[in-house]
Amino acid sequence: MYIRNRNIFTSIFIIMNILSFLIFNNISHAESESGNLKGLVLKSDNTPLSNANIILPNLERGARSDGQGKFTITQIPAGTYQVVVKYIGYKPEIKIINIVPNQTVEVEFTLNQTVLASEPVVVTGNPIASDPLNTPQDISCLSGREKIRMQSASLGKMIESIPGIYNMSAGSVAGKPIIRGQTGERVRILSDGIAQEYQQYGERHAPNIDPFNYDRVEIIKGAASLLYGSDALGGAVNLIPWRLHIATGEKTEFDGSLTSAYQSNNNEYMAGLKFGGSKGKFGFTGSIVRRNAGNFHTPDVKPFSKTQKRGDPKFTGEIGHTDFEQINGSLALGYLTSAGLFSFNYDHYLNENNFLLPPGLPIGLRLENQIATLKGNLSFGRFVLQPKFSYQRNQRQAAIPGNSRDVLSDSPNVDLVLDVYTGRFEVKNVNTLNLSGTSGAEIKYYDHANIGKVLLQPTGHFTNLALFSFEEWKTEKFTFNFGTRFDSRSQKFLGSSDNPLLPADDERNYSSISGALGISYKLLKHLTAAANIGRGFRTPSFYNLYVYGYHGGVFAFQIGNPDLENETSLDMSSSLRFRSNAVEATATIFQNRINNYIFLYNAPDHPLAPAPDEASFVFAHEQSDALLTGLDISIKANLLGWLVIGGDYSMINSEFSNGPHNGKGLPLMPADRANAEIKFILPNTSLIHLPYILLNVKYVNDKSAAGIYEPFGQFDDGIGPDIPFGVASTEAYTLLNLGIGFDIDFFNNQINFDLEFTNLLDEDYRDFLDTYKGYALSPGRSVNVRLNIPFSA
Numbered sequence: 001m002y003i004r005n006r007n008i009f010t011s012i013f014i015i016m017n018i019l020s021f022l023i024f025n026n027i028s029h030a031e032s033e034s035g036n037l038k039g040l041v042l043k044s045d046n047t048p049l050s051n052a053n054i055i056l057p058n059l060e061r062g063a064r065s066d067g068q069g070k071f072t073i074t075q076i077p078a079g080t081y082q083v084v085v086k087y088i089g090y091k092p093e094i095k096i097i098n099i100v101p102n103q104t105v106e107v108e109f110t111l112n113q114t115v116l117a118s119e120p121v122v123v124t125g126n127p128i129a130s131d132p133l134n135t136p137q138d139i140s141c142l143s144g145r146e147k148i149r150m151q152s153a154s155l156g157k158m159i160e161s162i163p164g165i166y167n168m169s170a171g172s173v174a175g176k177p178i179i180r181g182q183t184g185e186r187v188r189i190l191s192d193g194i195a196q197e198y199q200q201y202g203e204r205h206a207p208n209i210d211p212f213n214y215d216r217v218e219i220i221k222g223a224a225s226l227l228y229g230s231d232a233l234g235g236a237v238n239l240i241p242w243r244l245h246i247a248t249g250e251k252t253e254f255d256g257s258l259t260s261a262y263q264s265n266n267n268e269y270m271a272g273l274k275f276g277g278s279k280g281k282f283g284f285t286g287s288i289v290r291r292n293a294g295n296f297h298t299p300d301v302k303p304f305s306k307t308q309k310r311g312d313p314k315f316t317g318e319i320g321h322t323d324f325e326q327i328n329g330s331l332a333l334g335y336l337t338s339a340g341l342f343s344f345n346y347d348h349y350l351n352e353n354n355f356l357l358p359p360g361l362p363i364g365l366r367l368e369n370q371i372a373t374l375k376g377n378l379s380f381g382r383f384v385l386q387p388k389f390s391y392q393r394n395q396r397q398a399a400i401p402g403n404s405r406d407v408l409s410d411s412p413n414v415d416l417v418l419d420v421y422t423g424r425f426e427v428k429n430v431n432t433l434n435l436s437g438t439s440g441a442e443i444k445y446y447d448h449a450n451i452g453k454v455l456l457q458p459t460g461h462f463t464n465l466a467l468f469s470f471e472e473w474k475t476e477k478f479t480f481n482f483g484t485r486f487d488s489r490s491q492k493f494l495g496s497s498d499n500p501l502l503p504a505d506d507e508r509n510y511s512s513i514s515g516a517l518g519i520s521y522k523l524l525k526h527l528t529a530a531a532n533i534g535r536g537f538r539t540p541s542f543y544n545l546y547v548y549g550y551h552g553g554v555f556a557f558q559i560g561n562p563d564l565e566n567e568t569s570l571d572m573s574s575s576l577r578f579r580s581n582a583v584e585a586t587a588t589i590f591q592n593r594i595n596n597y598i599f600l601y602n603a604p605d606h607p608l609a610p611a612p613d614e615a616s617f618v619f620a621h622e623q624s625d626a627l628l629t630g631l632d633i634s635i636k637a638n639l640l641g642w643l644v645i646g647g648d649y650s651m652i653n654s655e656f657s658n659g660p661h662n663g664k665g666l667p668l669m670p671a672d673r674a675n676a677e678i679k680f681i682l683p684n685t686s687l688i689h690l691p692y693i694l695l696n697v698k699y700v701n702d703k704s705a706a707g708i709y710e711p712f713g714q715f716d717d718g719i720g721p722d723i724p725f726g727v728a729s730t731e732a733y734t735l736l737n738l739g740i741g742f743d744i745d746f747f748n749n750q751i752n753f754d755l756e757f758t759n760l761l762d763e764d765y766r767d768f769l770d771t772y773k774g775y776a777l778s779p780g781r782s783v784n785v786r787l788n789i790p791f792s793a
Helices: 002-024 144-150 155-159 542-546
Strands: 034-043 053-056 061-064 070-077 079-086 093-099 104-111 138-142 165-170 174-179 187-191 216-221 235-240 253-263 268-279 282-293 324-336 340-356 362-380 383-398 414-432 435-450 460-474 478-493 506-522 527-538 548-551 556-559 567-579 583-602 618-638 643-656 673-681 688-700 733-746 749-758 782-792
Touching: 034 079, 034 093, 053 070, 061 070, 079 104, 079 414, 093 104, 138 144, 144 155, 144 216, 144 733, 144 749, 144 782, 155 165, 155 174, 155 216, 174 187, 174 216, 174 235, 478 542
Parallel strands: 034 104, 187 235, 556 618
Antiparallel strands: 034 070, 053 061, 053 079, 079 093, 138 216, 165 174, 216 235, 253 268, 253 782, 268 282, 282 324, 324 340, 340 362, 362 383, 383 414, 414 435, 435 460, 460 478, 478 506, 506 527, 527 567, 548 556, 567 583, 583 618, 618 643, 643 673, 673 688, 688 733, 733 749, 749 782
16 A cells, blocks of 8 residues: 555656656746846935845845845746845844836835844745744744844753743753754654754754854744645754845845854853855855853852752763864855746754763764755746755764763764755746645655664664645735645564564554644734644654664663554644734744654563663553643833833643543653743944843742653653752753953944843753753853844955
């Protein structure tokens, strides 16, 4: 049956691609069916605004305004488009234009300075590019001036200030995003809409991708399997690259920025370059960033060896073996033809770091990730065809526990290699039968090789085939969207005499149907109510099914379960959103009911557990049904012009809902969290704009570990051999943070400067999601400086 389905899927995909190329080989008249856009961007005082970013989201094209605030974009296919104009520190403006063949449309934009510059259009998790105020799905975005201020080596750390988003950390280098209690293999990390693999099963296996190389980050809170398949059961984080600025003028354009940063806590230095430009129909963007960091520091309190008090940290002050070094970069090339835009994107991530183990010894890691993507954005009447092909290679190497990254040899203890090929073909329709949306097919081939000495995850491969359709119907006040997706997967695992779970080759098939149904209604000009129901799924990973070995990063022996079934979820949310020039506020309640929830539990008596003298802690896989409910509330208000007040609150309740685990809490659930901040906007001068002083107070409630189900639960009493130091459950804490910043006019650009004092009072605490909590405190005070200098020619 699967072979038949596979042949059907493959045939459909090939036919769709052949049709697309046949179509575009026969549209030599395309240029005659296109028009031009000419515009002017002004400040509120009617002076020109140069270097503003002009974007046509549905065409993935853009331009920049020149020194007189003018811009021209030629060869735009006839049709109706959103045009977004943005500039850091100014409120974006959107206009709808209608391009007529062989004519030039002229438009004028006026941007006002603001401290509440939210992203006006998002492209993630929706049938079409949409205003996040009116999307049925709950979508957040980090971009512009706020992204510069929050820039970090850790993706999880950078976005954790967004309500409903948390960070599972391991020092300053590793941070995994948690979306409403879901992370790892239940949250998809995307690069320009293509799912990324990074051995995400490990609690300390953070995404191998650098946000510096991308324009913005969009986050879907809730099931996103409809567009992104397995592992998007809890949500998705999409990193959107810089759009190519191909205006097709003959003038050569070149711009970019230099960025530098320093963090005192771990003596971290960062230097980065972004650049882009165009000439005629050719455009390019690129970036390179280098980071070098030492060990992080905690408040210098007495450790357990001095106090002999149960639960006190084993290590304080400088936490050895937590250093890291990175060099990451990206390059994109694009060419505009009569059929549309074709582009190539390459992203490279290279990281070496140490983790500290409980005995005080290091374990060195080397992580490398490469992404190469070919894509087209091709307009044809009311349709836009978007073929995409992506290749990803991910390699994770780890030394023998006790060895640092400095001696990581050519034959490391752990050496896992992934090769992932993804072909995705989408047809987007614009206002066809009053519907706009996307339909498509996706083929993914995943090949995993374990070439190291430790078994962990077996060698094998899978092929995943998918068909999906997601449409939207919209009126002046209503937005209604709906869609469905079918996935079929074939997996093969190679047997090993060293793995009792997999003594011989094993082949198996999975399939799943997912979908979504959402509605939003504009109650008032600035107030929208939204509701969404989504069905997500997750196929058990190689690791879930067949892991059998010692996992050094979590100092436990782990055992898979070949009988695991697909996880499926029913995710429901309701939101009330308000946005005006002075106030932005959101309140959301959600429920996620997950069937066959996969988890690890402490299993010293498992029939395949090694002898106690070989492994002190043994964790095995099981599954049960689970229920998560929660609430996110946020508000930010600029009521007096010079004063901005804001706050947010996020909470989650979770429990197993059947079987012997019924009523018990789920593992890795975030503690309740509240933030409050006051931002003082100081007067502008002739040189300095929007100077500010920001005071932030963060409160995190106490949290009890989920007993035998909690990773790192061995640091609480009653699990395995007695450990007198460290904790798995954590106490409440409050942190005070202070920020100062401003922008400086510089040759028609604005330099951005931020000075930040985190954990200003040097509070000693342990965060529940800090994976070092079992033997160290969380980081102490840090003085952080960031400088961004744009340039243009």
